[in-house]
Amino acid sequence: MSAQTSPDLADPTTATVTTAPASPLRRLFSSSAGRNLGLVVALLIIVIVGAMTAPGTFTTFDNALVILRQASIIGVISIGMTFVIISGGIDLSVGAVTALASVAASLAVVQDLADSIHWTLMILIALLIGLGAGLINGVVVAYGRVAAFMATLAMLVGARGVAEILADNRTLVISDRDFVRALNVDILGVDILIWIFALVAVAGWLLLNRTTFGRRTVAIGGNREAARLAGIKVKRHTVWLYALSGLTAGIAAVMILGRTTAGTSTHGTLWELDAIAAVVVGGTLLIGGRGTITGTVFGVLIFATLSNVFVQNNLSSSVQAVAKGVIIVIAVLLQQRFAARDTRSS
Numbered sequence: 001m002s003a004q005t006s007p008d009l010a011d012p013t014t015a016t017v018t019t020a021p022a023s024p025l026r027r028l029f030s031s032s033a034g035r036n037l038g039l040v041v042a043l044l045i046i047v048i049v050g051a052m053t054a055p056g057t058f059t060t061f062d063n064a065l066v067i068l069r070q071a072s073i074i075g076v077i078s079i080g081m082t083f084v085i086i087s088g089g090i091d092l093s094v095g096a097v098t099a100l101a102s103v104a105a106s107l108a109v110v111q112d113l114a115d116s117i118h119w120t121l122m123i124l125i126a127l128l129i130g131l132g133a134g135l136i137n138g139v140v141v142a143y144g145r146v147a148a149f150m151a152t153l154a155m156l157v158g159a160r161g162v163a164e165i166l167a168d169n170r171t172l173v174i175s176d177r178d179f180v181r182a183l184n185v186d187i188l189g190v191d192i193l194i195w196i197f198a199l200v201a202v203a204g205w206l207l208l209n210r211t212t213f214g215r216r217t218v219a220i221g222g223n224r225e226a227a228r229l230a231g232i233k234v235k236r237h238t239v240w241l242y243a244l245s246g247l248t249a250g251i252a253a254v255m256i257l258g259r260t261t262a263g264t265s266t267h268g269t270l271w272e273l274d275a276i277a278a279v280v281v282g283g284t285l286l287i288g289g290r291g292t293i294t295g296t297v298f299g300v301l302i303f304a305t306l307s308n309v310f311v312q313n314n315l316s317s318s319v320q321a322v323a324k325g326v327i328i329v330i331a332v333l334l335q336q337r338f339a340a341r342d343t344r345s346s
Helices: 024-030 032-053 061-086 094-105 108-116 120-142 148-167 177-182 192-209 212-222 224-229 234-260 271-281 293-312 317-345
Strands: none
Touching: 032 293, 061 094, 061 192, 061 212, 061 234, 061 271, 061 293, 094 120, 094 148, 094 234, 094 271, 108 120, 120 148, 120 234, 177 234, 192 212, 192 234, 192 293, 212 224, 212 234, 224 234, 271 293, 271 317, 293 317
C-alpha cells in the first residue's frame, strides 16, 4: 500500500515566500501617474505660496507667460537630457554647445550669407552645430568607451573654448531684423518660445512613449547587456541619443538668439545643471531605466515658478540656490526610496 501525501502538507523544498500586497495608495505613488500627481501637488503649493506672498503681481496672466517664457529654453534642453539620463548616461556639455551654436550662427560670414539667401540659414547652422557636437559625444561614449561624464565634460570645456575663439571674446549682435522679428512674434497671444517648448515636449513624449526608439532607450537604461542580447544595437542607439541631446541644445541656441539678439560664449552657463535638476525632480532615475517627459516638464515648471516667487518677493539668488539644492536632495532621496521598494517587491 503506497503512502499518500496529504494535500494540506506542503513540501518545504518547494515552499515560496509570499509578501503582503501593497496598499492602493502605495501602488499609486509608486506608479508614473502617482509621481506626476506628486509633482502637480508640489507645483500647486508653490503657486499658492506665490499667490499669498505677491497677490497683486504673481497671479496675473502676464506673469504666467513670464514663467513659461523663462522655462522654455531650459525646458527644451531638458527634453533631450531626459533621453540621455533614461539610457543611463549624462550630458554635461549642453550649455557649452548652446553657446557654441549661438556664436556660430551669429558670425559675420553666416549673417552675410543669410542676408543673400534667407535668415533661416542661421537657424540651420545652429541646429547643425548642436547635432554635430552631440554626434561627437555619442561616438566617444559608445565607440571610444569613454565614461559619459568625462566625454561630455571634455566637450563642455572644448565647446566653450571654441566659442570664445570664434567670437574673439566679444558679443556678436544679430543684425537681421527678420530673424529677430520671427523669434519674437506672439501666436494667439503666447510667445513663440513657449510654443517651441510645447512642440519639443510633445515630440519628445511621442518619441519616448510611441516609438521603438523610446522603448529601446528605456531597455538600454534598465539593463544594457540584456538589451544587447535582445538584438538592440546599443552603441549606435547611444550615438543617436547624444545627437538628440545636442540637437535640443541647438534649438535652445536659436531661442536664446531670438531673445537676446546676440551670440556669445557666455550663453548657457550652468544650464546643464539646471536641466539635470529638472529631469531628476521630474522622476527620471539617474541610474537609468525609468523616466517621463511629462515629469521633466513639471520639473522645469517647478523651478521656473519657484524662481519667479523669489523674484516677486525680492529674495536673493543665494536663497534661490539653497532652495533648489534642497529640492534636488529631496527628489533624489525619494527616488532611492521608491527604487528600493520596487526592488523588494520584484
